[in-house]
Amino acid sequence: MSKIVTTYNANYQSKTNAFPYQAEAFMAIKDLDYSAIFHEQGLGKTKIAIDLMLYWLDKRDIDTVMIVTKKQLVKNWVDEFPVHTFIKPKTLSNNKADNFYVLNSPAKAIITNFETLSTDKERIKLFLKLRDVAIIIDESTKLKNPESKLTKDFFEIAPLFKIRTIMTGTPVANRPYDIWSQIYFLDAGKSLGPDFKAFKSNTDLKNDFEEDELGRRIFEESVSGIYKKISAFSVRETKASCGIELPEKEYVAVYSEFEELQEVMYKKVMHELSLDINKDGEHILDDDSAALKRLLRFNEITSNPRLVDDGYDRNSSKEIELDRLIKDIVLKDEKCIVWSNFIENIDYFSKKYNEYQPRKIHGRMAMEERNKSVDLFKRDPQCKILFATPQAAKEGLTLTVANHVIFYDRGFNLDDYLQAQDRIHRISQKKKCYIYNLMVRGSIDEWIDSLLNAKQYAAFLAQGDIDLGEYIKKADYSYCDIIRELLAAEED
Numbered sequence: 001m002s003k004i005v006t007t008y009n010a011n012y013q014s015k016t017n018a019f020p021y022q023a024e025a026f027m028a029i030k031d032l033d034y035s036a037i038f039h040e041q042g043l044g045k046t047k048i049a050i051d052l053m054l055y056w057l058d059k060r061d062i063d064t065v066m067i068v069t070k071k072q073l074v075k076n077w078v079d080e081f082p083v084h085t086f087i088k089p090k091t092l093s094n095n096k097a098d099n100f101y102v103l104n105s106p107a108k109a110i111i112t113n114f115e116t117l118s119t120d121k122e123r124i125k126l127f128l129k130l131r132d133v134a135i136i137i138d139e140s141t142k143l144k145n146p147e148s149k150l151t152k153d154f155f156e157i158a159p160l161f162k163i164r165t166i167m168t169g170t171p172v173a174n175r176p177y178d179i180w181s182q183i184y185f186l187d188a189g190k191s192l193g194p195d196f197k198a199f200k201s202n203t204d205l206k207n208d209f210e211e212d213e214l215g216r217r218i219f220e221e222s223v224s225g226i227y228k229k230i231s232a233f234s235v236r237e238t239k240a241s242c243g244i245e246l247p248e249k250e251y252v253a254v255y256s257e258f259e260e261l262q263e264v265m266y267k268k269v270m271h272e273l274s275l276d277i278n279k280d281g282e283h284i285l286d287d288d289s290a291a292l293k294r295l296l297r298f299n300e301i302t303s304n305p306r307l308v309d310d311g312y313d314r315n316s317s318k319e320i321e322l323d324r325l326i327k328d329i330v331l332k333d334e335k336c337i338v339w340s341n342f343i344e345n346i347d348y349f350s351k352k353y354n355e356y357q358p359r360k361i362h363g364r365m366a367m368e369e370r371n372k373s374v375d376l377f378k379r380d381p382q383c384k385i386l387f388a389t390p391q392a393a394k395e396g397l398t399l400t401v402a403n404h405v406i407f408y409d410r411g412f413n414l415d416d417y418l419q420a421q422d423r424i425h426r427i428s429q430k431k432k433c434y435i436y437n438l439m440v441r442g443s444i445d446e447w448i449d450s451l452l453n454a455k456q457y458a459a460f461l462a463q464g465d466i467d468l469g470e471y472i473k474k475a476d477y478s479y480c481d482i483i484r485e486l487l488a489a490e491e492d
Helices: 020-029 045-059 071-084 096-103 114-119 121-130 149-160 176-187 196-202 213-224 226-233 260-272 291-303 317-331 343-352 367-379 414-421 444-462 468-474 479-486
Strands: 034-037 064-069 109-113 133-138 163-167 249-256 274-279 282-287 336-339 359-361 385-388 404-407 433-440
Touching (some): 034 226, 045 133, 045 163, 064 071, 064 114, 071 109, 109 114, 114 121, 114 149, 163 176, 176 196, 213 226, 317 336, 343 359, 343 385, 367 385, 414 444, 444 468, 444 479
Parallel strands (some): 034 163, 064 133, 249 433, 336 404
Antiparallel strands (some): 274 282
């Protein structure tokens, strides 16, 4: 089978200049066959990736560069191309007829999503055999689970790409072992080993580290060695290290007390392992003996008791604080993003604060509708609030028209928290940024806060942001005690 050669000339000049730290990253990895761009979110990884693409097409005998990202970010990439380059990309989607023409065109750049590459794998494998193709994977933590079909498809197809680059601002999306399969896609286990289970056993942030000193020591030493093993082909800058001036980011913990009925509901789950739930007029007894399910129930009640009982007609403690914050922000003629993990909250608050012409984004909305929400939030001065779930809007969006983010509730995932807050703290931001964490005292909120802090410092260690000595000084395993208290009734 002979290779297809594309012959038309293209302009490989960049329209924009790189910041010094972007240029340094480009120079460090431009001639490598595989690499990782782990710059913190908001530092312009897209610019580095496009400069790499232009260089590969011009200097490294690459016919086509394929950019793979999440479905909701494809439009962002399409929009970025005319800003930085003279090349017009083509896109692959779930339309197989259109894909046929794209894969048989002389396209220099192709943008697609993870699922399309997986489902159309066989045809893309044929395409890779006929051309010299490089791949850039955006938000590579999508591949963090080595057991998923999607990740296995990417492992299978990886050797067919002449150059492989991954990029994400949070390579340790939740726990240190998340990085393994992303690196395996690049080097097939050369740096972090071929055995995921062995890697995971030493890099898992467990719930018994306060008592298990040996396990804790193994964990800390193993995690501290990760970045050393991948540093030869990885680049990472943080906002603190890259030398650019960004506005200050201030974290504000906003505490409140349980509303009376809310506390009764919470304690019932804690002590009786069950909760009477009244949804849509139907009375249900929810068996809450499974720990994870029980933690979710705690989170729902602490966030908004209406999530488990639509007959709840009071203002919960957080709701009062949210109202105060929103009014203060609007009074300053500034904008805010309110994050919640629960779609019902997003819908509820969008209606409640209708006077501020809010927009919303969540996973049940079509992509067109989400994009419209983003555009209106950015352009309409009357639209003061965006209500969103991190799962639907945490990545790829620059929302620097706002300088306040409010976490009405938080889940257990570090990536959700870090990505969501940095939608506003990016290169184009001019104002001081405020991150508000709403928490009810004596609730699961305090465990989530402690857990996310522990995960964040473990991520810093794995990513090379801090050394082992600094980690040991700052590491806090108090989440271990809190989780035991939360699940004590179950143990009894």
